[in-house]
Amino acid sequence: MASFSIAANRIYSRPFLKEEAKRSKLKPAPAAGLDRMYVAASVASTPPSLRLAGQSRVKPQKDVRIAVLGASGYTGSEIVRLLANHPNFGITVMTADRKAGQSIGTVFPHLSTQDLPNMVAIADADFSEVDAVFCCLPHGTTQDIIKGLPKSLKIVDLSADFRLRDISEYEEWYGQPHRAPELQEEAVYGLTEVLREDIRNARLVANPGCYPTSIQIPLVPLVKENIIKPLNIIIDAKSGVSGAGRGAKEANLYTEIAEGIHSYGITRHRHVPEIEQGLSDAAKSKITVSFTPHLMPMSRGMQSTIYVEMSPGVTIDDLYRQLKVSYEDEEFVKLLPAGVVPHTRHVRGSNYCLMNVFPDRIPGRAIIISVIDNLVKGASGQALQNLNLMMGFPEITGLHYLPLFP
Incomplete structure (x- = not known):
């Protein structure tokens, strides 16, 4: 949804912010100086063919x-x-x-x-x-x-x-x-x-880093509230090949990556200390994780499947409620309805993180799935x-x- 105003034969639009919705149903015009169309969309910019007739193409001044x-x-x-x-x-x-x-x-x-x-x-x-x-x-x-x-x-x-x-x-x-x-x-x-x-x-x-983002967003609130144990956290993460950068590398050739899964950095991936630093800060005690990343035959996208042990007396519903409370006002972090599985194809090209939590077959354990676009939110x-x-x-x-x- 967007707010609009018309001034000096120009149309202005900008995102409709949540906090504005709470204040008023009437949206103020954007600040002077924005002389192009700005819409919530998946395109890079407004093409010249869509500019208003008679409007000169003036490069807008940016602050x-x-x-x-x-x-x-x-x-x-x-x-x-x-x-x-x-x-x-x-x-x-x-x-x-x-x-x-x-x-x-x-x-x-x-x-x-x-x-x-x-x-x-x-x-x-x-x-x-x-x-x-x-x-x-x-x-x-x-x-x-x-x-x-x-x-x-x-x-x-x-x-x-x-x-x-x-x-x-x-x-x-x-x-x-x-x-x-x-x-x-x-x-x-x-x-x-x-x-x-x-x-x-x-x-x-x-x-x-991209992996630490997809992992810490769901885990930090749960660790901070002590509703999962700080032990036996297992993370199985998968990324599109763009996460390896644009440099020419034999391991990233199409024939090396296509039609398969490529595990790498086993026990020694450089994102491990970053993940553990953030989780340890949340727990106020040292946390060590088991983390294995994989390259997938896709350009972009990332999924972290995280296995955790719940604290005594804690249920899946408790984990779900904590994540909901932690992120219900966030624009870019979305907890999906119970039972809905996040998929990387549903965040492609966007800044969103989708996640959900599921009961494991092993009593007392839970499975968390978090997906992002590794080049955007990551x-x-x-x-x-x-x-x-x-x-x-x-x-x-x-x-x-x-x-x-x-």
Whole structure:
């Protein structure tokens, strides 16, 4: 649903926020300066053919100037796609060292309709006309780059470089020493629905990994309320191949991935300490999990099937009620009706997390299923949620893309 007003021969529309519904049935017009159509949809932007007759094509002025570092990767391109419908954020700088000098449309033809600056090498980027940065670079390269950015910039880092508070744990799992420990002390972990107020006041946010997002969203409320035991948590997670990045790797070739399931990182996947850090914070005691990820022959999508042991006297209905209470006012986290199974195809291209809880055949145990799009809620969509908060905008701004189906 959207609110509309007509002024100066222009039509304005924007998302109808839940809090507005509670206040009034009459919707105010959006702020001046939004001179394009903005609708909740699965398309990137309003094509010229749909603009009002006689309206000159004027590029709207955006309040916040954005740099996307690593725009030629999957998460970088997804940021560009999502920002196409953002009324306040406009891209002024894009970097891609190996693609420097090229337009985003030459690298990603699906983005060729966007009027954006050419990509440049990071060393040549001018940050004087930038207010905030999405850093979509590989882990291990991000620390030095962020350390060299102006301190005035708000930064959301989509790599793993600032997710682990303990820098010795980072060295253990990523095989290299942390090169910006002073920034690690400043970084705030960006699981939006759980740490919203911390994120709002942060300068540097470490965006969560895709697997940890799909796992922590359902588990944190249950762990925090002690209605599941902090022992014997088993997580069987599956991801589309885009989760492995865009770099050329033999293991990710079509013939290696198609018509099968590829287990990897068994007992040593780098997301394990991130998952355990978040769950241990919720429990206020150390939690260790058993986690096995798998690549599936699909482009995007992620499912985490989680097996837990309920606390004495707790029932499946108690778990369901706790999840319902925890997320009933959240825009992007949805608990499905009892008995309905979440599927990855129902979140594709969107920022939603769908989940549900089921009784196991083993008495006292429960099965939780959580699904997200690994590139949106698992990466770029959550990053946009976080930057919205950091810049003082409603966190759902620019994220009303409905899932693509079929």
